[in-house]
Amino acid sequence: MTKNILLTISYDGSGFHGWQKQPGQKTVQGYLEETFSRLFNREILLSGTSRTDAGVHAFAQRASFKTDISIPVERLAMVMNNALCGREKTSFGLSPVRIVDAVEMPDDFHARFSCKGKEYIYKIKAGGPDADSVFNRNYLYYVKGSLDVDKMDEAAKKLVGRKDFKSFEASGGNPRETTVREIFEAGVTGKEDGIIEFHVSGDGFLYNMVRIMTGTLVEIGRGKYEPEYIETITEACDRRLAGHTAPPFGLYLAKVFY
Amino acid sequence: MTKNILLTISYDGSGFHGWQKQPGQKTVQGYLEETFSRLFNREILLSGTSRTDAGVHAFAQRASFKTDISIPVERLAMVMNNALCGREKTSFGLSPVRIVDAVEMPDDFHARFSCKGKEYIYKIKAGGPDADSVFNRNYLYYVKGSLDVDKMDEAAKKLVGRKDFKSFEASGGNPRETTVREIFEAGVTGKEDGIIEFHVSGDGFLYNMVRIMTGTLVEIGRGKYEPEYIETITEACDRRLAGHTAPPFGLYLAKVFY
Numbered sequence: 073m074t075k076n077i078l079l080t081i082s083y084d085g086s087g088f089h090g091w092q093k094q095p096g097q098k099t100v101q102g103y104l105e106e107t108f109s110r111l112f113n114r115e116i117l118l119s120g121t122s123r124t125d126a127g128v129h130a131f132a133q134r135a136s137f138k139t140d141i142s143i144p145v146e147r148l149a150m151v152m153n154n155a156l157c158g159r160e161k162t163s164f165g166l167s168p169v170r171i172v173d174a175v176e177m178p179d180d181f182h183a184r185f186s187c188k189g190k191e192y193i194y195k196i197k198a199g200g201p202d203a204d205s206v207f208n209r210n211y212l213y214y215v216k217g218s219l220d221v222d223k224m225d226e227a228a229k230k231l232v233g234r235k236d237f238k239s240f241e242a243s244g245g246n247p248r249e250t251t252v253r254e255i256f257e258a259g260v261t262g263k264e265d266g267i268i269e270f271h272v273s274g275d276g277f278l279y280n281m282v283r284i285m286t287g288t289l290v291e292i293g294r295g296k297y298e299p300e301y302i303e304t305i306t307e308a309c310d311r312r313l314a315g316h317t318a319p320p321f322g323l324y325l326a327k328v329f330y
Numbered sequence: 331m332t333k334n335i336l337l338t339i340s341y342d343g344s345g346f347h348g349w350q351k352q353p354g355q356k357t358v359q360g361y362l363e364e365t366f367s368r369l370f371n372r373e374i375l376l377s378g379t380s381r382t383d384a385g386v387h388a389f390a391q392r393a394s395f396k397t398d399i400s401i402p403v404e405r406l407a408m409v410m411n412n413a414l415c416g417r418e419k420t421s422f423g424l425s426p427v428r429i430v431d432a433v434e435m436p437d438d439f440h441a442r443f444s445c446k447g448k449e450y451i452y453k454i455k456a457g458g459p460d461a462d463s464v465f466n467r468n469y470l471y472y473v474k475g476s477l478d479v480d481k482m483d484e485a486a487k488k489l490v491g492r493k494d495f496k497s498f499e500a501s502g503g504n505p506r507e508t509t510v511r512e513i514f515e516a517g518v519t520g521k522e523d524g525i526i527e528f529h530v531s532g533d534g535f536l537y538n539m540v541r542i543m544t545g546t547l548v549e550i551g552r553g554k555y556e557p558e559y560i561e562t563i564t565e566a567c568d569r570r571l572a573g574h575t576a577p578p579f580g581l582y583l584a585k586v587f588y
Binding site for chain 1: 340341342387389390411415424425426427428430459460461462463464465467469472
């Protein structure tokens with residue numbers, strides 16, 4: 073009997089050319105499909121929720137697949153993790169990709185088409201590289217100088233709502249019907265360890281949207297623009313008004329809503 | 331005029347075959363000497379304090395070198411970091427190795443022979459791999475089950491003193507006159523983020539000594555032995571009595587004393 077299985081997946085994106093399978097590139101989807109197809113001795117094809125870019129991480133990517141494997145779904149994450157760890161010769165067998173959870177879903181569920189929204193977190197460290205940046209260079213965006221977190225938070229909150237976010241879209245994305253999206257929540261907070269986090273959730277995101285929002289917030293944090301400038305950028309529907317595209321390494325897919 | 335310069339260096343050891351230069355291997359010493367020799371257009375040969383193993387990290391490795399370069403020593407770290415970052419095509423130019431500091435020393439100073447002691451930190455996470463382990467797999471030792479931190483700390487304190495540490499030495503190290511070393515301080519503490527840290531300082535360390543001490547403390551934390559067993563192991567001068575060798579990835583060279 074065919075089951076429809078939904079996986080929750082965390083990964084360190086720094087060694088991957090993004091989620092989506094591409095010939096000749098190491099991608100998360102390719103790595104998982106290869107491992108699981110060999111493990112279950114049949115073709116496993118995953119539908120992922122978000123096509124994260126090269127270098128982007130995930131706390132909780134989702135992917136669904138249909139299969140007739142007989143193994144109980146409660147044991148699936150463990151069996152898959154053992155197979156993933158077995159591929160890694162270094163790191164004492166810990167894999168850059170981990171199956172956090174596996175559950176069975178109704179037949180008509182699809183990880184991408186059933187998705188109601190996503191939350192991303194972008195992690196920034198102000199003050200430029202330091203002794204610790206050797207360990208965090210693939211996980212944080214090191215920004216020189218200081219950032220005004222309150223102004224960044226004020227600006228982030230102005231992103232909330234149903235709007236045309238064309239100004240925050242990079243060229244080169246997939247075709248889309250509209251550039252209108254709804255941002256549910258957005259905010260910037262300073263953490264105790266000096267890391268500044270931008271949290272943003274919405275019903276969908278345009279190509280590089282979170283990274284362009286982050287670059288714009290960084291420029292506001294530096295005092296280049298006032299928080300109100302977010303409204304000017306958004307209304308203009310012109311990418312040239314927004315800030316730079318922040319690098320992929322600080323970005324994490326944090327949650328998927330169904 | 332020849333200057334004698336001392337560098338403080340932090341590095342992510344996960345991509346390196348240790349500190350010491352070896353033909354055909356990517357090592358920290360080799361990477362730095364290559365970069366600096368090209369930068370200053372003359373041969374730069376570094377004397378490092380500690381030959382860290384493959385995968386071992388450093389917050390503050392030290393290395394000295396003699397040179398007739400004319401650049402002011404206050405500008406040296408910046409110039410070197412620019413050259414190191416310039417080599418990296420990925421990570422948006424942040425290097426896995428960073429010069430934290432550069433100072434001029436008296437002519438008879440030598441980073442290794444003038445060293446009076448070192449401090450290491452070993453980082454452990456109990457409970458086995460989780461969603462976050464994809465990010466920390468090269469930086470923490472993931473141990474399954476729970477650990478009794480108080481018992482580990484009690485055991486660690488029994489390592490302190492001037493003793494023959496032959497039981498905590500792996501074979502295959504460099505020739506040494508004696509296996510007697512002095513441990514100045516040792517302790518195990520649980521941090522808020524769930525990370526357990528073993529701190530140990532001493533006048534010198536035998537081959538794999540900190541990693542074997544860590545493996546032994548982990549076995550005590552699991553309840554396999556009582557803290558007093560540390561004394562039995564030490565007195566026996568027999569490697570077979572001590573615990574397993576913990577993996578290199580949790581180990582950090584934290585301080586060098588002069």
